[in-house]
Amino acid sequence: MTVRAEIRLRSGNQMVVEGALRAGCRFFSGYPITPASEIYREMTLQLQARGEVAVGAPDEISALCYCIGASQRGVKSMTATSGPGWALMIEAFQWALMTETPVVVAVVQRLGPSTGGATQGAQGDVLLTEFATSGGYTVPVFAPSTPLECFALTVQAFNWSEALRTPVVLLSDKEVAMTYEAVDLGALPDLPVWARPQAAGAGYRAVGFAAPDEVPPFAPLTGPLKVTLTGSAHNKDGWLRKNDPETLEVLHHLEAKVAARAGEMAMVTEDLDEDADTVVVSYGITARAAREAVRAARAAGRRVSFLGLLTLFPVPAGAVRAAVGDARRVVVAEENLGGLYRRVLAGVLPAVELRGVNRLGGMIRPAEILEAL
């Protein structure tokens, strides 16, 4: 046995940076906020060393707007923030969705509401990321629970953002982000890297799609094809139009292109027992305690399964139903009041007894989950 020389201590935040660089991110703008500041700092050092762009912004709104502008010029872009900064970014985030501009926002959750606890973990922004948009549009949200997943899901966040031309949230939390773990940098998964579909000259329209779930090919600013972007409801030429059937078609298309790929975007981790009567579902840092609780329960003779959600939205409904199977009870563990994601699962699993393990102000312990089993 040997110790691989590439094993290093890395935090979740640092592995988000590794993932962003692997995905081809060349533009970062940020405003510091605990617990996301390490992403800002590391992206700044790494991109500057590569001669690429990292720019400090005077506030979170500027940071996301810089990223969106850069992306409209054709460059993969990212910013990182936490709850208070995310609240400021929501307007620009919606604009990215409406203009079909790829951009990745890493939201590192901390205790809220308001300023809350800067150095305390939480999973309270789960629905605030998903439902930040007016109108019921699906925002892809990925939630890592380990440094390695931070790497992989950041790559996937870029991939889906580019492929779908839509903004994506990487939803981490303080405990994932700021905990250092041994990571084998020499054995990172070799994930494919996708690019946004590029427009060719023939038949180009600013918002060009035939079927509603098609992703319109992208034309960069200063390219030969005229770009027409607007946050106003618009037709396929990108022009503001009211009472135009084509405008409604575009609005439906913004959702259809994401919804059509929900199955492909579903990522989960599983430790299943086919005869389980109870399934423990969790995500982010709490998924790790949940998995430990499931192991302990099995050691005590219980038939239980574990399901970790890496994709929170689009809701991986198929994977959830398959994992739950005939189990009669599902326990959802998450660090927030009232079970934010449990409410989502209630719609997916109407006939199952849903039970929550919830806590504020600290990590949920395996023992607390075990008690609920």
Add this chain to the structure above:
Amino acid sequence: MVTADRPAFLGDRPMPYCRGCGHGLVARRLAEALGRLGLDASQVVLTSDIGCVGLVDPLFPSVHTVHTIHGRSTAVAAGAVLADTLLGEGRMKNVVMIGDGGATIGLLHLTQAALMNVDLTVLLHNNMLYGMTGGQHSALTPEGFVTSTTLAGNWLPALDMEQVLRGCHGGFYARQLATDRELADVIAEAIEFPGFALVEIFELCTGFGVPLNEMDGKTLRALAEADGRELGVRIRRPDRRPYHALYRERFPSRAGAPPAPAAAAPSSPFAHRLERSLGVVIAGSAGERVQTAAAVLTQAAVLSGLHCVQKNDYPVTVGSGFSLSEVKLCTEPILYTGIDEPDAVLIVSADGLREVKGRRDLDRLGPRGLVIVDESLAGELPPGRALAAPLRRTLRADAAALGAVALLVARTGVLARDAVLAAVDAVGGKDAGALRAAVEAAVPGG
């Protein structure tokens, strides 16, 4: 030179503005300026804000148009320009069209772009009120000016954009009237200026400003020149270099990632005697290298083929108060990262003891748990509970935590002393020598 009725760049749509509104004049002068500069349409990006000024996009059918959210147009344009100048061909000419709202909501974006000297041009259509929403007053409304929300006249002075720009070391600023004959020339100069340029254009809002105030062209000039302000190009600072030039000078363009350092060869792991897992809490004072000590322990575990996590906690003022690290080592991959029942608690300062008491780590200590404290704190713990060591006295205060780690390793035997020394070399950087000496001093001989 295109100075005909319909300059190049301007399509054949009718102006969408109220009769007599200055916005149409500005659009014409902009089109003239673009034509005069001989720009290719694909170079030009028209970034428009919300409000009547946002109706401009369809008037320019050949250039790229980006209609943004309210106030954010300057920031969006800045991002596009930074990407183009630093990662693209650098041929973008971005002209940002804002009104009173774009200036007030977006004031921070304007000042930051001016400070950075991002190479873009802002045309501020100052009609002294918010027009599209019904003629409400803005921060640009002059004192005494009647708006739908200041019917007895505005009682605050107007924001002076020239002074704002001076405060930001802005490179180019002009104050003009929409009716000025030289407006196209000024806009052209602003676009050519290699850096941030703001042209503030005073206009009449014929929908609200004119009916509410007795106004004509002379009043407009008087308002623009109020308080001794002067019209024309007021700031020209070619000495200020654009942001992208300064950035590129500091961070040269490189193709792809910097070469990765050559990977060290895999090594045989140091022997360990950990049966399953070990949870250690290390508590001390800020600035006394508690986290470094924790990193040495964690790295030593890595070099011994173990799984490990490390968490650091400290007050928001990183330079005062306590500093605490939690280290968990395990023979198996670690799921739950918390330490509910620590196996060892190392306390090297009074700050650290206070924090440990607050967290109740000692109450949660397992039955075989080990406590190592600096001798100065021994009296504050139940007799016989802790192993007291002269850490701060024999080592320096900033080596006490590492000394405690060395003691822990020696006492429990979970890791090899050589693993700790190798970890010191790996994480110590330029201080590796001093850290190594601290380990030697804490546990002499080996």
